[in-house]
Amino acid sequence: MSWQAYVDDQLLSTGQISKAAILGKQGGIWAASKGYNLSQGEQNAITNTLFKKPDEARASGITLAGFKFMCIKAEPEEVIGRKGERGVFVVPTTQAVIVGEYEAPTQAGDANVVVTKLADYLKSVGY
Template sequence: MSWQAYVDDHLVATGKVSKAAILGKQGGVWAASSGYNLSQSEQDAVVRTYFTQPDSIRASGIILNGFKFMCIQANPDEVIGRKGERGVFIFPTNQAILIAEYDAPTSAGEANIVAAKLADYLKSVNY
């Protein structure tokens, strides 16, 4: 299965995730939903800062596709952001980082279940 199929079929097609991307931990976008364009500085922040310097992200927020989320939680297993009725979950796997955004009327819990399930699967197959 292609990386794009994971984004399209396992995240966005569920109706619980509005935008998503998979980044390689060594850099680069492996796949992204249509119109979800992460700048190089946004990619670098996700890969190099979000899981290693949680205090930094808590202070500065999460910026993805030009949109700034307030950091709700940042730890080595998950980063969570929210602003208004939008939110984001960011999960590291063995070789990648999964980003899943959601919008109302989807609840945070609904989106989290979908994103966490894919992250767990990728970890189970060593990605």
């Protein structure tokens, strides 16, 4: 399965995730939903700041495709952002980072299940 298929079939097709990306921990976007353009600075923040400097992430928030979320949780296994009716889960795997945004009426818990399920699977196969 291609990385794009993971984004399309495992995240977006659930109807719980509105925008998604899979980034390599060493850099680069492996796959992303159509029109979801993460700048190089945003990518660097995801791979270098969110999990390595959680206090900085909590203080500065999470900016994705130009939209800034308030960081409500920053821990090694998961970063969560929220602003208004939108939210995001950023979950690392062994070699990648999964980013999944959701919008109302999707509930945070439903979106979280989708993102963490894919993350758990990728970890189980070494990614």
